[in-house]
Amino acid sequence: xxxxxxxxxxxxxxVLARVAGLFSRRGFNIDSLAVGRTDNPAVSAMTIVVExxxxxxxxxxxxLHKLVDVIRISDITRDAYVDRELVLIKVSADSNxxxxxxxxxxxxxxxxxxxxxxxxxxxxxxxxxxxxxxxxSLRPFGIKELVRTGKIxxxxxxKASSKNNVHKExxxx
Amino acid sequence: MEITVAExxxxxxxxxxxxxxxxxxxxxxxxxxxxxxxxxxxxxxxxHEQGAAHAADGYARVTGKVGVCLATSGPGATxxxxxxxxxxxxxxxxxxxxxxxSTGMVGTDAFQEVDITGITIPITKHNFLVKDPNQLPxxxxxxxxxxxxxxxxxxxxxxxxDVAMEKIKFKYPKTVVLPGYKPTFKGHPSMVxxxxxxxxxxxxxxxxxxxxxxxxxxxxxxxxxxxKINAPVTHTLMGxxxxxxxxxxxxGMLGLHGTKYANQAVTECDCxxxxxxxxxxxxxxxISGFAPTAKIIHIDIDPAEIGKNxxxxxxxxxxxxxxxxxxxxxLEKKENAPWLARIRQLKEEFPLHYDRNGCLKPQxxxxxxxxxxxxxxxxxTDVGQHQxxxxxxxxxxEPRCFLSSGGLGAMGxxxxxxxxxxxxxxxRTVITVIGDGGIQMTMQELGTAAEQKLPLKIFVxxxxxxGMVRQLQDFYxxxxxxAVDFQFNLDFAELGRLYGMEGYTVETAQQLEKLLPEVLAxxxxxxxxxxxxxxxxxxxxxxxxxxxNEAVD
Ligand SMILES: Cc1cc2nc3c(=O)[nH]c(=O)nc-3n(C[C@H](O)[C@H](O)[C@H](O)COP(=O)(O)OP(=O)(O)OC[C@H]3O[C@@H](n4cnc5c(N)ncnc54)[C@H](O)[C@@H]3O)c2cc1C
Ligand SMILES: Cc1ncc(C[n+]2csc(CCOP(=O)(O)OP(=O)(O)O)c2C)c(N)n1
Numbered sequence: 184x185x186x187x188x189x190x191x192x193x194x195x196x197x198v199l200a201r202v203a204g205l206f207s208r209r210g211f212n213i214d215s216l217a218v219g220r221t222d223n224p225a226v227s228a229m230t231i232v233v234e235x236x237x238x239x240x241x242x243x244x245x246x247l248h249k250l251v252d253v254i255r256i257s258d259i260t261r262d263a264y265v266d267r268e269l270v271l272i273k274v275s276a277d278s279n280x281x282x283x284x285x286x287x288x289x290x291x292x293x294x295x296x297x298x299x300x301x302x303x304x305x306x307x308x309x310x311x312x313x314x315x316x317x318x319x320s321l322r323p324f325g326i327k328e329l330v331r332t333g334k335i336x337x338x339x340x341x342k343a344s345s346k347n348n349v350h351k352e353x354x355x356x
Numbered sequence: 357m358e359i360t361v362a363e364x365x366x367x368x369x370x371x372x373x374x375x376x377x378x379x380x381x382x383x384x385x386x387x388x389x390x391x392x393x394x395x396x397x398x399x400x401x402x403x404h405e406q407g408a409a410h411a412a413d414g415y416a417r418v419t420g421k422v423g424v425c426l427a428t429s430g431p432g433a434t435x436x437x438x439x440x441x442x443x444x445x446x447x448x449x450x451x452x453x454x455x456x457x458s459t460g461m462v463g464t465d466a467f468q469e470v471d472i473t474g475i476t477i478p479i480t481k482h483n484f485l486v487k488d489p490n491q492l493p494x495x496x497x498x499x500x501x502x503x504x505x506x507x508x509x510x511x512x513x514x515x516x517x518d519v520a521m522e523k524i525k526f527k528y529p530k531t532v533v534l535p536g537y538k539p540t541f542k543g544h545p546s547m548v549x550x551x552x553x554x555x556x557x558x559x560x561x562x563x564x565x566x567x568x569x570x571x572x573x574x575x576x577x578x579x580x581x582x583x584k585i586n587a588p589v590t591h592t593l594m595g596x597x598x599x600x601x602x603x604x605x606x607x608g609m610l611g612l613h614g615t616k617y618a619n620q621a622v623t624e625c626d627c628x629x630x631x632x633x634x635x636x637x638x639x640x641x642x643i644s645g646f647a648p649t650a651k652i653i654h655i656d657i658d659p660a661e662i663g664k665n666x667x668x669x670x671x672x673x674x675x676x677x678x679x680x681x682x683x684x685x686x687l688e689k690k691e692n693a694p695w696l697a698r699i700r701q702l703k704e705e706f707p708l709h710y711d712r713n714g715c716l717k718p719q720x721x722x723x724x725x726x727x728x729x730x731x732x733x734x735x736x737t738d739v740g741q742h743q744x745x746x747x748x749x750x751x752x753x754e755p756r757c758f759l760s761s762g763g764l765g766a767m768g769x770x771x772x773x774x775x776x777x778x779x780x781x782x783x784r785t786v787i788t789v790i791g792d793g794g795i796q797m798t799m800q801e802l803g804t805a806a807e808q809k810l811p812l813k814i815f816v817x818x819x820x821x822x823g824m825v826r827q828l829q830d831f832y833x834x835x836x837x838x839a840v841d842f843q844f845n846l847d848f849a850e851l852g853r854l855y856g857m858e859g860y861t862v863e864t865a866q867q868l869e870k871l872l873p874e875v876l877a878x879x880x881x882x883x884x885x886x887x888x889x890x891x892x893x894x895x896x897x898x899x900x901x902x903x904x905n906e907a908v909d
Contacts, residue, residue, distance in 0.1 A: 245660035251482040254536040
């Protein structure tokens with residue numbers, strides 16, 4: 184089963200290497216990993232998608248927790264959450280194909296962000312299902328390049344998957 | 357008043373009550389060494405950085421304090437790696453300080469630059485690269501806190517040379533904030549209660565005691581538990597000494613080279629209480645055959661150890677001393693008479709044994725050392741056959757008396773660790789049991805021992821070969837021996853003399869017995885080269901893929 188982990192980490196140098204290294208060292212497979220700052224500059228949020236059974240996920244969780252920079256991990260897979268991924272796709276587009284492609288762009292509520300003589304570059308955001316569907320419908324035209332950000336996710340409603348006011352000043356004396 | 361970061365570092369160490377550090381100087385760490393001029397902290401100059409790390413490790417194991425070692429950037433730092441990994445695997449509290457090239461040069465493949473924080477991510481509990489001079493005191497405070505609390509381990513601080521020379525206002529923080537680090541100390545009350553119930557319902561309980569007992573100083577609680585519920589106690593290599601070796605409930609070591617009766621007891625028990633032990637593969641062998649009829653209770657401070665290798669019925673995350681303290685009042689006195697009778701029978705039926713005929717037997721050497729050593733003597737081993745014989749035949753009344761590289765199994769550990777141990781416990785006898793292979797990995801530390809005037813008692817179990825590997829080749833490669841017999845053999849007694857020790861060679865049991873009381877009582881450093889039977893095997897031995905109660909004996 185695929186699990187989505189919302190992970191809060193201290194924004195320290197090397198934290199990405201620590202997390203990524205842990206996954207490769209312990210033989211855990213990452214499907215995707217997205218990382219960025221939160222509203223607190225000292226804290227970053229990671230969304231990690233990882234595939235495995237419950238026992239495996241338990242180890243992933245516990246090993247991640249052992250990293251001192253990891254503040255909090257929530258496996259939100261079974262909760263209601265919103266997830267989004269942004270994808271850039273460069274697709275071959277001769278003049279006779281453009282109308283058709285633009286129609287698809289419309290249907291999927293994507294956006295054309297660059298127009299070249301023989302290609303279009305399209306931006307699309309959405310969840311997994313939408314993105315795969317869009318990718319499949321563009322495939323016949325010839326996808327020349329595709330880049331995905333990896334998924335970011337957040338719980339629905341008022342509850343926070345990540346609370347990031349965890350940083351207090353060091354108590355000096 | 358402002359002081360340099362290097363001076364601040366030393367002040368931090370003073371605040372942490374560090375009395376000595378092990379190290380080796382160089383360019384990038386020059387400012388720190390300069391600052392050592394102004395302190396009462398003693399610096400022990402080793403002969404190789406690996407020795408500094410192992411010595412800090414040995415010191416920490418004996419004293420329970422954080423061991424500290426220093427090295428310069430580049431090769432100095434990389435030489436520490438085996439020692440850091442060793443401390444990591446055996447959960448030893450250590451703070452490692454390395455010099456680094458100046459910040460402006462980091463990342464340029466500068467002279468003697470290596471990315472030591474990158475390299476040591478997998479073998480440290482945590483590490484820090486100091487970039488902001490003002491952060492140094494907070495970082496050191498964090499490092500000591502991390503190294504010594506929860507599940508202990510090594511923490512590395514990499515200090516660039518230019519940062520070390522900056523000036524700061526020194527203030528040592530009283531506490532630190534680590535939002536991602538909150539070890540669980542108290543066991544969950546309902547889990548403790550359930551554990552009590554399982555134990556009281558059991559008829560054939562066994563306690564499986566590990567290194568966590570030593571770390572938590574929980575030997576008194578362990579003894580109370582065992583006596584209250586009359587459960588026999590088996591221990592891991594790391595748990596040796598946590599339970600008195602002369603106690604009727606003592607079962608000896610379990611696992612790969614454990615006693616047959618310990619392994620059989622674990623196989624037959626209906627309740628296995630694992631305390632501060634991590635179900636290592638050397639212990640468990642075939643998972644399905646490990647304690648197949650038992651309800652397993654696992655008490656460990658590291659949640660990641662629970663359920664990692666073996667499925668367990670009842671986890672209790674917490675400090676063993678605390679958890680056992682909470683568990684004891686839940687229990688009532690149990691007798692388990694039929695079970696104890698069964699254990700006595702197993703002990704009689706399958707004792708440890710070896711053939712006493714012929715030339716000097718390595719088992720005999722450790723047996724006699726055990727007989728003649730005093731109760732508080734510290735035994736340090738290297739890795740190999742001699743290590744296993746020491747674990748099988750030596751008995752201890754208290755923890756922190758037996759030091760061995762368990763998780764990493766790093767040959768070369770013994771001599772430097774013995775140096776650290778002796779400096780940590782100057783009034784106690786330190787005996788090393790070491791192979792002729794392993795001594796040659798770090799024998800330069802004999803120089804450190806001589807310089808510090810440490811009267812180590814070194815016993816080389818000299819079989820003129822890499823005995824443990826020879827044994828593996830016998831069992832797994834149809835006795836095809838490759839690269840296990842030394843063609844050049846050193847006169848170790850003479851080597852000892854070169855380093856100012858009394859050197860002896862013994863070839864017979866009589867020679868050994870005559871020499872032992874004398875050399876152990878002597879205030880001098882001694883090296884005894886014991887020419888032992890090169891054909892002896894460590895038995896029992898659980899072969900690959902077998903259950904632990906199916907050992908070859
Ligand atoms: C050649 C060779 C052969 C070996 N053969 C054997 C063998 O036959 N049998 C054997 O037992 N070993 C053997 N070993 C050693 C083995 O590899 C492991 O090192 C050892 O079994 C681990 O011991 P342990 O489970 O006590 O864990 P340790 O490595 O000592 O770990 C301590 C455990 O306690 C926990 N802990 C720490 N502090 C606390 C606390 N305050 N409260 C609660 N828990 C805490 C830790 O999280 C950890 O899980 C051998 C090693 C070598 C080199
Ligand atoms: C650094 C290192 N290299 C290799 C090994 C593999 N190894 C384990 S035991 C052993 C032989 C040890 O020989 P010796 O020190 O003579 O001790 P003996 O087994 O003969 O008692 C070897 C090579 C190891 N454990 N550590």
